[in-house]
Amino acid sequence: MAIVCAQGLGKTYRVADKQPGLANTLRHFVSRRERTIEAVREVSFSIEPGEFVGFLGANGAGKTTTLKMLTGLIHPTSGTVEVAGCLPHRRQAAFLGQITLVMGQKQQLIWDLPPLDSLRVNAAVYGIPPAESRRRIEELAEMLELGDELRRPVRKLSLGQRMKAELLAALLHRPAVLFLDEPTLGLDVNAQARVRSFLADYNRRFGATVLLTSHYMADITALCPRVLLIHEGRLFYDGGLETLTQRLAPCREVRLELHEPMGAGAFVSYGEVEAIQGREVRLLIPRERLTEQVGRLLADHAVVDLSISDPPIEDIIGRLFHQGALA
């Protein structure tokens, strides 16, 4: 039986609509104009217990609004949602004790105190006995590779340490359902990898269900066998990551730094030229031809530096929607 079930979920907002300039400011003051934004439209999906699901979409696609409805922070305008057998917007203690929401840029830890103080509060709020909470803190701290950091004021921690401490605080009550909104945002590559491996470990060890949004394709590919793709509030794709990757990101981005500037014409035979700026070139090369083409590039040109990455997911999704590939 599904642990997360959304049916025809929708959310509309009324927002002020004001043009710039003094005259428009005065006009807006006298007669306020508003418009309706459909942030989420007719979204339906279900998630089974223990699943690790990626939630993809460009900025403003409706991911965070959906997460807010799933956690009960905001009321849906239409449709129904059930999480862990409860209606989230009722915010009953039985429901709140089973879920957690981690937002990459938001924090629940008390800024001027060590994380342990916030953890003590969380343990009391969730009714975790002191001995048990100590045991859980030790266990999670070990999984997250946190030590003395828990005794240092939060404001003195690095972004990565703070994110790990936030995760610890969010998971102390051992929730069955985790909603993670950009948990690796702003972290360096090493910290991202550690958070990823922790999440995979947590999911395995406790059988928790995870719905993860991330702008980093690496998070999604490492953790999520299944993905949901949302665009302009509508759910466009619900299925395996591999199928989506083939449809969405058949190419990888190759960045070159050349010894001297060259024209775009010199690179069209390797792949799609994304941009050329001075000695820097960005190319999109199909995955299946990547090794061969990189070999050719290195042999044919005086390359000072080369890096290969997945194009930003936002760019890929934007490009594909622009081309109507998924429509």
Next chain:
Amino acid sequence: MRRPLRQRLAHGRRIAAVLLSSQYAYMLEYRAEIVLWALSGVLPFIMLGLWSAVDAGGGLGMGPLQLARYFLAAFVVRQFTIVWVMYTFEEDNLNGRLSPYLLQPLPLVWRYVAAHLSEQVTRLPFVALLVGLFFLLYPAAFWWPSLSSLLLGMLATLAAFALRFLMQFTLTMVCFWSEKASALERLLYLPYLYLSGLVAPLALYPEGVRNVAFWTPFPYMIDVPARILAGETVPVGQSFAAMAAWAALFLPINLLLWRRGLRHYSAMGA
């Protein structure tokens, strides 16, 4: 299934103890700011100087010692009834800090209550210091309230804090609809200042104004507890009944606005 009452009480006691101790630790980090806040609350002493000068001819109907004791008591009561929940809530709402708290199985209001109580404890030594300084400069005004006046005065101050908190927290619910709801509190500060007895004991007001004032909740926030502490005769039962009546009026409004507000909440900044 609901847990037995004893377990729930023990759970509540643990939450209270942990919240208070962590908030106290947090307030200690800001002790310098709290000292400044305590110092900025010396308005009653300024008003004492002003009214003492006015009363040089003795025509006010309150002796200089009575006046001095009233304003000192008003200073103490004010220090322990300062409420700032609207400003913190508004900031938390705008910065998206409200959302993580709303997702925990603890009514949000208790975090703010704990923060206020912890701030009062942090404020206590500085208030004691200022009171000591007052007696040093004005030894003739020294008095010990009787035990009954002290206990009743403390109870009235606590009730005044609770009422003021409840009133402001009710107004705070406007934050769910407006990003600048604290302007309302600034507007209400004027009648509070004038009718609470902070600028002058209500006994000095014209009878008509005084009668109107006692139909508002403001005199119970400073004047009544201050007069009890200063050892003056106060209709205690009537005053506590009036506070209870105001609380009974605001509580359901607060709960209603809270529920409606949550429906309207957009989890800004989150």
